Amino acid sequence: MKLRLLSLYPDQMNIYADRGNMLFLQHRCEWRGIDFEVTRCGPGDRFDPGAFDLLYMGGGQDRDQKAVARDLLETKQESMRKAKETGAAILAVCGGYQLLGHSYELEGERIEGLGLVDLKTVREPGPRLIGPVSIEVDLENEKRVLAGFENHGGRTRLGASAPLGRVLHGHGNNGEDGFEGVREDNLIGTYLHGPLLPKNAWLADHLISTGLEHHHGERPELEPLEDSLEQAAHEAALAAARAG
Ligand code: GLN
Numbered sequence: 001m002k003l004r005l006l007s008l009y010p011d012q013m014n015i016y017a018d019r020g021n022m023l024f025l026q027h028r029c030e031w032r033g034i035d036f037e038v039t040r041c042g043p044g045d046r047f048d049p050g051a052f053d054l055l056y057m058g059g060g061q062d063r064d065q066k067a068v069a070r071d072l073l074e075t076k077q078e079s080m081r082k083a084k085e086t087g088a089a090i091l092a093v094c095g096g097y098q099l100l101g102h103s104y105e106l107e108g109e110r111i112e113g114l115g116l117v118d119l120k121t122v123r124e125p126g127p128r129l130i131g132p133v134s135i136e137v138d139l140e141n142e143k144r145v146l147a148g149f150e151n152h153g154g155r156t157r158l159g160a161s162a163p164l165g166r167v168l169h170g171h172g173n174n175g176e177d178g179f180e181g182v183r184e185d186n187l188i189g190t191y192l193h194g195p196l197l198p199k200n201a202w203l204a205d206h207l208i209s210t211g212l213e214h215h216h217g218e219r220p221e222l223e224p225l226e227d228s229l230e231q232a233a234h235e236a237a238l239a240a241a242r243a244g
Contacts, residue, residue, distance in 0.1 A: 002035035003211045006052040009068050018058030020195035032223045043071045049082035053211035059094030069111045089210040090187040097189035118159030128153045133170025134241035135180040146200045147237035148192030169241040199237045201230035
C-alpha cells in the first residue's frame with residue numbers, strides 16, 4: 001500500500017511547526033510498512049489531482065496568505081476542486097483553512113479564496129483569538145476530542161458547510177457561535193495547530209485510512225501502534241485547554 005501526499009506551499013505556509021504534521025503521517029505509515037511519498041507543490045506549480053491521496057496546507061501570516069492566494073487561484077483551483085470531488089483527503093490548517101473559503105477580508109482588502117467550501121473570514125476589530133483549544137468532533141460515527149492551539153485574527157463564519165466540531169474550550173471559528181473548523185466530503189479545515197496531528201494521533205490515522213481508501217479503493221484496517229507518548233501529548237494539550 002502507498003499513501004501519496006501533496007504538500008501545498010511548504011515554504012510559505014508553515015508556522016507553528018505545521019510541517020511536523022507531515023513527518024508524523026510519514027512515520028505512522030512507515031511503522032506499518034505503508035509506502036509514503038511526499039510531493040512539494042509551491043508557487044507556479046500545477047498538479048494532477050488524480051495522483052494524490054492526501055493534500056496538506058499549513059498556516060501562514062497574512063502576508064504569506066496574500067502571496068499564495070493569487071497563485072492558488074491561477075494554478076491550482078481546478079485541481080483542488082477535482083481532488084475534493086474525487087474523495088482525496090484534504091487537511092488545511094489556519095491560514096490554509098481560511099483560503100479554502102470564499103474570501104478573507106482585512107484592512108479594506110479582500111483576498112479571494114478557492115471557494116471549495118461555503119465560508120468567509122473577516123478580520124473584525126478585537127483581539128486575536130489565541131490559546132489552547134479543544135473541540136468535540138464526530139468522525140467515523142464516534143465522538144472524539146481534538147486538542148490543539150489557535151492563533152488567528154480572522155473570524156470565520158460558515159454558510160452551508162458543516163463545522164468540524166463544537167468548541168469545548170477556546171475560541172474556535174469566531175469566538176461566538178461555538179463552532180470550529182469545517183468538514184465536507186473528505187476535506188477538513190481547522191484553526192488547530194501546534195502541531196495538530198502528533199497531539200491527536202487518531203486524526204492522523206483517520207487521514208491515512210481515508211487517503212489509502214482513495215488510492216486503493218478499499219478502507220484498510222490500520223495496525224494499532226504503541227501510542228503512549230502520543231496519548232501523553234494529547235492529554236497535556238487537553239489539560240492546557242481546560243486550564244484556559
Ligand atoms: N493570518 C491569519 C489570521 O491571523 C491566519 C494565521 C495563522 O495561520 N496562524 O487570521
